[in-house]
Amino acid sequence: MNLVSHWLVALFVAACALCTPFELGAQPPDPSTLSDEQRDELGRLFTRARGAYESGNFLEAIALLEKAHAIFPDPSILYRIGDAYESAGDLGKAIAAYRDYLEAAVDATDRGIVTRRIEDLERRVAQAAQSVAETTARAVVASGERIRPERTAEVVVAPVPRSRKAAWVLGGVGAVSIVGAAGSYAVSRVAAAQIGRWDAEREAAHATDDPVPPRPAQYDSTFARSVVARNAAFVALGVGFVALTASVGWFALTPSDRVALRLAPRGAVVTVRW
Numbered sequence: 001m002n003l004v005s006h007w008l009v010a011l012f013v014a015a016c017a018l019c020t021p022f023e024l025g026a027q028p029p030d031p032s033t034l035s036d037e038q039r040d041e042l043g044r045l046f047t048r049a050r051g052a053y054e055s056g057n058f059l060e061a062i063a064l065l066e067k068a069h070a071i072f073p074d075p076s077i078l079y080r081i082g083d084a085y086e087s088a089g090d091l092g093k094a095i096a097a098y099r100d101y102l103e104a105a106v107d108a109t110d111r112g113i114v115t116r117r118i119e120d121l122e123r124r125v126a127q128a129a130q131s132v133a134e135t136t137a138r139a140v141v142a143s144g145e146r147i148r149p150e151r152t153a154e155v156v157v158a159p160v161p162r163s164r165k166a167a168w169v170l171g172g173v174g175a176v177s178i179v180g181a182a183g184s185y186a187v188s189r190v191a192a193a194q195i196g197r198w199d200a201e202r203e204a205a206h207a208t209d210d211p212v213p214p215r216p217a218q219y220d221s222t223f224a225r226s227v228v229a230r231n232a233a234f235v236a237l238g239v240g241f242v243a244l245t246a247s248v249g250w251f252a253l254t255p256s257d258r259v260a261l262r263l264a265p266r267g268a269v270v271t272v273r274w
Contacts (some may be wrong), residue, residue: 045064048064049064049080079098170247171243174245177237181237201213
């Protein structure tokens with residue numbers, strides 16, 4: 001076994017533990033059973049996965065982490081896969097990965113926290129499914145009431161909008177949301193940078209066989225702040241984009257307070273004032 005391979009696997013194991021926001025109670029697999037080629041591959045996979053995750057390429061990070069887990073089945077990798085799925089918005093697969101983590105890390109000290117996280121995701125999935133079902137039901141009812149087979153056309157008489165106040169309000173909401181997204185993203189990056197510095201100190205200690213410094217007391221809260229701020233930035237950015245798009249559409253449909261667009265059961269109706 002060469003020294004470089006040994007160092008890469010040691011770095012990989014330490015980094016896996018550091019990337020998991022809570023300490024694991026289960027013992028990781030024995031890296032001494034790995035070949036030199038496997039150690040080198042693990043080092044490359046983990047480095048690329050961490051870079052992809054930090055860049056927001058969650059699906060790429062998941063694929064790399066799954067390859068690493070196939071080589072070295074450490075439970076902390078399963079946790080990171082779940083976190084990546086959650087960040088990517090695939091809550092179903094995130095739940096499955098977290099359950100796999102709990103099954104693999106039987107004595108994990110964060111079992112209660114991860115269990116509550118799973119329950120929260122399950123509630124979100126159930127609420128989304130209920131919302132879709134209710135929307136579909138309303139659409140079916142509305143369709144049955146408004147569309148009659150014998151009709152070939154339908155005229156909709158609607159007042160022409162005379163004010164652009166709503167468009168200005170939507171534009172303001174969009175602008176504020178985008179500014180808020182930028183601020184949240186900045187907070188996330190600052191927290192992520194601090195986490196990176198702490199990780200680097202511990203990795204450097206591993207590499208030099210020096211005593212590994214303990215993880216700072218504020219490590220978990222800093223990591224949580226980074227994740228929450230990043231997610232808030234994405235939500236705010238989405239709200240801003242939708243609001244600005246609606247504002248532009250409103251202006252486009254009422255350029256002179258003389259044209260309005262309304263939906264009819266069998267299409268769209270344009271109303272023009274003369």
